[in-house]
Amino acid sequence: RVFHPGTTVTGIPRGATMRRESATTYSDQFEYLADRFELIRLKCDAYALRGEAGDFERTARWNDRHGKSHLLGSIDDLDRTIQRREEAVTRRLRESEASGHRFAIDQFAETHQLSREEYEILLVLLFNESAARGQGRISSGNDILNLLFTSHVEALRASRYLSSSSTLLNHGLVRALPEEEGCNFLRSSYEVTEKTLREILGVRTRAEGGESAQAQTSVLPEGPYRFIAPRFQLDRVVLDSAIRQQLEDVLWQMNDGRVLFDDWELGRLLEKGRGVVVLLSGLPGTGKTMSAEALAGSLGCKLLVADYSQLESKWIGETEKNIVTVFRAARDSGSVLLLDEADAILAGRLEGGHYNDRAYNRQVSLLLQELEQFEGLCILTTNRETSLDEGLARRLGATIQFGIPGPAEREQIWRGLISPRVPLAGDVDFTGLAADFALCGGNIKNAVVTALRGA
Secondary structure, eight states, X not given: OOOOTTSOTTOOOTTOOOOOOOOOOOSSHHHHHHHHHHHHHHHHXXXXXXXXXXXXXXXXXXXXXXXXXXXXXXXXXXXXXXXXXXXXXXXXXXXXXXXXXXXXXXXXHHHTTOOHHHHHHHHHHHHHHHSOTTSOOOOBHHHHHHHHOSSHHHHHHGGGGGSTTSHHHHTTSEEEEOOSTTOOTTTSEEEEOHHHHHHHHTOOOHHHHXXXXXXXXXXXXXXXXXXXXXXXXXXXXXXXXXXXXXXXXXXHHXXXXXXXXXXXXXXXXXXXXXXXXXXXXXXXXXSHHHHHHHHHHHHTOOEEEEEHHHHOOSSTTHHHHXXXXXXXXXXXXXXXXXXXXXXXXXXXXXOOOSHHHHHHHHHXXXXXXXXXXXXXXXXXXXXXXXXXXXXXXGGOSEEEEEOOOOHHHHHHHHHHHSOTTSOOOTTOOHHHHHHHOOOOHHHHHHHHHHHHHHO
């Protein structure tokens, strides 16, 4: 049965005769949402009180005592307040519709044929998006259902609205954040998707706004990342011929590889994994980050850089939110995504039962899921490849090993770092320096800078 937002949660139909109280129309959708969010706060209070009352009665039974919790009267009063508020909100919404106002969230519910239960779940998840950092959020499936349905049996019956085949998840309106291995879907956390937020809030996509990727990046909100405008392309980087060929293969996949999905119909077989994920592995200073910038420059894209220090947060659930934000920003701006020092956040998952271990495992699982769904170019760098989670391997399109450059490449780097305007002594021998000192590019740069400062 499809739910019409003008119907109360207690089932009173839109056209039923009701005692008419003074009701004014909503001026806009956000005033309506403010009332709905206030209802959710009241339900949170009732949910917490029920938990305390249940603890009291269990303790009383254990000690062979009789009596009911003193909280039950408060719960009954709160339930009556919630019902009155719900009826008042419904009346205001009907008055608004009668005046010609139709809110995007209600049109959204009708377009996707959401049931009453699905509409209520959607409101809770929107409430979470509006909550400030550190404030309580109702994100797990168990908490959402027990908040909306006071009977445990009804909550379990409503669990089908959070299954993978439900309208909310199957249509991409809501997404589940992965928990540790073996965790069931009711213990998973949920959030609304970018698609849902845009439709309900009326925010245009970049394509609808007609803006270029460059213009779009200038208005993106600040987040746990930074943008870099590439200064050079791949042909400017001194590389071993084998490494250069592998990087050029990556460019081919990004520029021409769509033939695999379209002309050769590989897209029929793959729902995920359409992007290119590349791991650049090697010692510090061997050119990994420079190569990532050069790939972005060759593709004509900005480089969005995120590292663990930007992603990590002490707030519960905030690191996961930062991960989602980074991938969303890369997607919306059309940027190449660079996850620098990926071993810090993609190390192997932990087997301990401590909360911190489970939280870290959730972060790794979420990051792997985002990598699989990302349709652009994502570059990971590491100097500790063996510590990476084994689940990363099947998501990689290429692994490129960076080592100490050979004598010919080292000589190119020495010469490329010295400007023609630098006065050189007659005994400076770049060929000899390259042959005698097996240095990586970063160390050669440091040597040049030190020499120039001492000149």
